[in-house]
Amino acid sequence: MTVLAASSLTKRYRRGDKPFAAVDNVSFEIGPAETLALAGPSGSGKSTIARLVLRLIEPDAGRVDFEGADFLALSGAALRARRARIQMVFQDPLAAFNPRATVARVLDDPLRIHGIATRAERPRRIAALLERVGLDAGLAARAIHEISGGQRQRVAIARAIATRPSLIVLDEAVSALDVSVRGQILELLLDLQRQERIAYLFISHDLGVIRAVAHRVVILDAGRITESGDARSVIANPQSAIGKALVAATPRLTRSRP
Ligand SMILES: Nc1ncnc2c1ncn2[C@@H]1O[C@H](COP(=O)(O)OP(=O)(O)OP(=O)(O)O)[C@@H](O)[C@H]1O
Ligand SMILES: [Mg+2]
Structure with missing residues (x-):
């Protein structure tokens, strides 16, 4: 059973005259009550993926299946009904x-x-x-x-x-909060997930936060998936250069190493 399946999603923008893929052939699935994290450096395509999944923007290629329906093909009342089941939390509620x-x-x-x-x-x-x-x-x-x-x-x-909702997309939802408040909000999210079986697409540049809440992680580099897997295993033993760099840039992850 999957709540969300993104398949071969591609979104191209232009940088000056040159077209480039902000999201390049990205696929992933999220099951009920599961948290999938998206990590990656600034500009790697995390927020663009969030917008594609929420259908705030349309992909150039690929598909999004949500609760078993072709989400990008829905319109009218069917789209409105399905949209209620996929919600979002962004970094800055004052702007939202x-x-x-x-x-x-x-x-x-x-x-x-x-x-x-x-x-x-x-x-x-x-x-x-x-x-x-x-x-x-x-x-x-x-x-x-x-x-x-x-x-x-x-x-x-x-x-x-x-x-x-069956899915909430959280884009840097705890990044602006100080550490103690952040911990309380993460506890609330975990509690809601246990009680209501909500799936999360959890975007964060902070691997410490991801390790605390995510079951699986996808690491992006320039719009492409560079590695993915069980969050704790990937963070403990990253295989890609970007994964290693992200871990190295999160000091409290490595502090307890001998
Ligand atoms: N509307 C747009 N027009 C042109 N380029 C865009 C647009 N939106 C995003 N981009 C570009 O696409 C790439 C991915 O952007 P995105 O916002 O998805 O990155 P991100 O991983 O969320 O970064 P951050 O960690 O800084 O939030 C970047 O190079 C960005 O400049
Ligand atoms: Mg972003």
């Missing part, structure tokens, strides 16, 4: 949401748009979502710009789970 919107408004949107709860039910659903991500229900009345970065990222996660 209207900073002046209340927390309640941010969480009300998906419930309303996808017809998940009636107007009368929604305040209770919003309170339950906030509690599910470890926030006080009283936070609902506050504006996005008034709450802390960690609280904002919890709101982003609450919004993502509002539609009961």
Whole structure:
């Protein structure tokens, strides 16, 4: 069983006059309740893959199968229904949401748009979502710009789970948080995955974070997969030059080595 299968995805852009493949023939699968990490240097194509999977941009070649359906072929009501099942969390929730919107408004949107709860039910659903991500229900009345970065990222996660997705794409979702808040958010993600069986496509440049949350890792280099496998094994014993360089650049991974 797979939740998401990306097959031979290719996305070309131009750099000056020269076309180049930002994503070059990339394939991977993610199963239910599984975390697949994408790692790789800046510009290796991680966010482009996220956008392709979310169908924010269209590939030049390849396909995306989501919950057994050809995701790129869907349109209209079928696409809207399937889109509710694949959610996203980005690095900066201040950029993703209207900073002046209340927390309640941010969480009300998906419930309303996808017809998940009636107007009368929604305040209770919003309170339950906030509690599910470890926030006080009283936070609902506050504006996005008034709450802390960690609280904002919890709101982003609450919004993502509002539609009961089978997959969440997280692009550097914990990168902007300080270490203690980061640890708490990673715990929350692990807990949600255990409880709700959500799969994660987890993008990070931090192999320490990837080792803590991912089952498998794909390492990208200039748009191509350079190596992939069990996250702990790959990080403990990288085979590719890029994999070795990424491990070497993450000091706390090697600190305990004899
Ligand atoms: N819309 C675009 N037009 C032209 N080039 C683009 C576009 N989007 C991305 N690129 C290029 O594609 C390549 C991959 O970019 P991408 O954002 O996917 O990298 P990334 O791995 O997410 O990097 P980072 O770790 O810095 O976030 C880069 O060379 C980038 O400049
Ligand atoms: Mg990126």
